[in-house]
Amino acid sequence: MSSSVRITEIVDKVPVSNFQRRAIAICLALAFADGINVLSIGYAIPSLADSYGVAAADFSIVVMAALIGEILSNFLIAPLADRYGRKRIMGLGIVVFGLAAIPSFFASSILALAACRFVAGIGIGAAVPNGFALGNEYPPTRLKATTVTVLSSGTAVGGLVVGLIASRLVPLHGGETLLLVAGVIPLVILVATCGGSPSRSSTSPSPATRRRSRPSSTGSRSARPTARTPSISCLFSRPVHASLRSSPTEEQP
Template sequence: MTAGVRLSGFVDGKRVSAFQYGTVVLCGLVMFFDGFDTQAINYLAPHIAKDWGLKVAVLGPIFSSALVGLMVGYLVLSPLSDRFGHRRLVIAGTALFALTSLVSVWVGGVAELVVLRLITGIGLGAAAPSAVALTAEYTPKRLRASFVLAIYCGFSLGFVVAGVVSGWLVPTAGWRSVFLVGALAPMVIIPLMLKFLPESLVFLVGRGANAERAYRLCRRIDPALPSEPQPVTVDAAEAGGRVKLKALLANGGVLSTVLLWVVFAVNLGEFYALQSWLPTMLTDLGFANGTVVTATSLTTVGGIVVALVVGPAMDRLGAFGSLGALFVVGAVFLAVTGPAFHAPVWLLLAAMFLVGCGVSGGQKALIALAAVVYPVNIRSTGVGWALGIGRLGGILGPLVVGAAVAADWSPAAIFLALSGPMLVCAVLILYLGRRARQTAEVAEREPAPAV
């Protein structure tokens, strides 16, 4: 019998090695800089508007341009991982958004800024799905949701650090200095990724046609393997090929995929609406700048903290039930937040933290759900399309809430209105879980032939 490595389930029965942890850390750093760059503009936009004498209405396109770019990156570029590999897309996407952030330091007008933010978003959208896919592929199934949530905590930490850095640098060095930090920091990790970030094993064995390199990576996961190169095989169903939209729709059914996209769109719409307009709403209520930054950051910190609970819950108790419960709790927190806007500051901050547990935590958990649900051969494209379709909500959310702000809706009324869609998301997730249980026998099919 020929010795070798069969990739299907290879990492599932083994302890997580230092090599795997290093891969997750690098992917987490990519997500950190993604979050920093995505959120920084929300803190800078009011200062840019004041500096250039712009009206508040102009902020909407500035907020949304990077989200449009993200959608393009997710929908158009993430499927290219099948041709070029996840590693190349992560590195190329990081280089692109670092370069455009650097050019933004010298931006001179709204049109230029919108275009640069659009291109920055494309780079971010190319890197993130492949970072998620690499993390999921190099971690055991029993820990997959927790590890994906962990790198998305890097995304949220980037949001928090963007607020801290903006609050520190803008008063002393101006808003352009934040773009400079957002450019130079990711440039530092590009050499590290070139040296240490591994390629997808499935890609190397299938489309990449480099099984010897794949075996060397397998030995870094399991040093007990023989030092002499051995055959590496992957199930034909996982080997991939060009991933088309119909493959995503066939995975679990058209209805399930579309409903998952709806939940992504609603959740991301609420998330980006809060991140974009909460600073403006709190400023209009007369809160000090320090309180505004802290409150906005706490909506993200809440998502990070709850990830420590919901990740293990998804791995051990079930992904759909855990996420559905989180959305129910999030809807309740949104609905009862109104009085906190006229309460002592500590109560406002506590309310923003709890809102973040549902909205920001729900965003991370959705990414983990997609990484768990989609099989390895379509994981990057599946996550990319879910995020891409979700960005339709991310684009519309700030515009809809901006219209409510312009119509003199109170923050309490806006938060109450946002609780309804969150509750709908909870119902949809629980329904998707029931459908998944009904079709679970599909996963019990006999193993496909190896290639």
């Protein structure tokens, strides 16, 4: 317990590091992808209605299916990150709502498209809440409110960008192509986030190593915060305790 308190105090005292900025930026990219994926269906519906030969109002079930999937995932899947780790749940969620766009491209009926959007909603509900939680864990206390505001704006910016893309893409290639593009973007973010990053086992020392490296005197406290690796460290190539270890504040008794 004392080591966690000391890490929090160090984070609050030192300037924001590049590692923290990188963590927040990746969470912001996830919110951006969420905005693109969720709002893309709204821009695609007029073109899809012409392709399917139905009224645009008939696509309400498609929108509802995505929301139902997201709500269920928020309550049933996203909390599993506390047990299995945020890397696994976020990665699984991004893969699910990214790959759900592929069958959406080939869907030939409203029910098939609704099923694809339901699966996409499950992925969004698993990935996005954990992304917001991680983004709020890393900034110092004085910047937490600002960070939450910035992350929340990522969804709106994603909706703006997908609107600009739709204005050029939908008239030429149809709404199906827009849904496909909206699914590729989160997969690209997944590769940028997790590609080449070490697993939790490679960043966290084993219990035997911790016992061997435990300081013999109470005066040597600088190694104590490194015994616990925060869960987000598995997402990046540099664990958080490595950036804190270089802080001059940590050398104080």
